[in-house]
Amino acid sequence: MRIGELASASGISRDSLRFYERAGLLKARRQQNGYRDYPAEAVQLLLYIKTAQKLGFSLAEIGTNLARLRTAPDQDAAVGALLADKLQVVEQRLDELTALRNELRNRLGQTCPLRLQPSVGVETRTGPERAARRLDF
Amino acid sequence: MRIGELASASGISRDSLRFYERAGLLKARRQQNGYRDYPAEAVQLLLYIKTAQKLGFSLAEIGTNLARLRTAPDQDAAVGALLADKLQVVEQRLDELTALRNELRNRLGQTCPLRLQPSVGVETRTGPERAARRLDF
DNA sequence: CTAAAGCCTGGAGTACACTCCAAGGTCAAG
DNA sequence: CTTGACCTTGGAGTGTACTCCAGGCTTTAG
Numbered sequence: 001m002r003i004g005e006l007a008s009a010s011g012i013s014r015d016s017l018r019f020y021e022r023a024g025l026l027k028a029r030r031q032q033n034g035y036r037d038y039p040a041e042a043v044q045l046l047l048y049i050k051t052a053q054k055l056g057f058s059l060a061e062i063g064t065n066l067a068r069l070r071t072a073p074d075q076d077a078a079v080g081a082l083l084a085d086k087l088q089v090v091e092q093r094l095d096e097l098t099a100l101r102n103e104l105r106n107r108l109g110q111t112c113p114l115r116l117q118p119s120v121g122v123e124t125r126t127g128p129e130r131a132a133r134r135l136d137f
Numbered sequence: 138m139r140i141g142e143l144a145s146a147s148g149i150s151r152d153s154l155r156f157y158e159r160a161g162l163l164k165a166r167r168q169q170n171g172y173r174d175y176p177a178e179a180v181q182l183l184l185y186i187k188t189a190q191k192l193g194f195s196l197a198e199i200g201t202n203l204a205r206l207r208t209a210p211d212q213d214a215a216v217g218a219l220l221a222d223k224l225q226v227v228e229q230r231l232d233e234l235t236a237l238r239n240e241l242r243n244r245l246g247q248t249c250p251l252r253l254q255p256s257v258g259v260e261t262r263t264g265p266e267r268a269a270r271r272l273d274f
Numbered sequence: 275c276t277a278a279a280g281c282c283t284g285g286a287g288t289a290c291a292c293t294c295c296a297a298g299g300t301c302a303a304g
Numbered sequence: 305c306t307t308g309a310c311c312t313t314g315g316a317g318t319g320t321a322c323t324c325c326a327g328g329c330t331t332t333a334g
Contacts, residue, residue: 013293016292019293033301034299034300058289058290058291060290
């Protein structure tokens, strides 16, 4: 599989794939002509990378995880641990978002959840009737 | 309120506050000596900015939202709309994360959720017994 | 009065993750 | 045998969000 094919199969640009290679995330063997040659599994790997990115992992972290995986004595266990870690991250993020959602719902039910002036801290000193015009937010 | 006070009250560095000012997010009036002077509400505004950032909004988007708010004919309505929008974003993200969590849980229950070779696409051609050693992931 | 802490500005530097470009090699179709 | 699509490299440029620094003024504590 050449780079263009992998790019369209994974939805990741050729340039990004080469960038990932430099970053040590995705190696490729080479054809006689020097073209990169990817195995079919690379698509899955890229999907994984995308997912990990969505979870807030940097490419460096993802690379470290992948490297650790490749050298783990018990790969099944290592994979399990990694997935479990990710699951934890996801659940923590879910909790945060749920809290945020509840807060937003509460604020929507109120008149005046946060106050800020029309232009915070700027010389809007045109009189007391202007000072009274506050932005509810 | 001077910049250092606001920095410690909001947990945002002085440099960042000045950066936000350049970005148009946070204006400050000035004291006679040229020092920035912030109203107490600035703390709330910064908490809002932090929240919006957590939601994935760029500073530019946040700035646009704030500007729109300040010039809205009906500020209460505008605020309500913005909160409702944010709520939607949060709920969408919750859905995505929930799907991801379910996927992770499923994979944890399986033997072999994703397959990749010890070093994807690299000359690990040491024999068939090596090829059989695949990484479940 | 001095020292330390705090503030100012402009500008440079950093980290991350791309994205684009130039100059050139490869390959299949017409 | 040329055209066009695809590939190679190295390196420069982009956007985001800071972060740090130099050089200099202001304020506060002792």
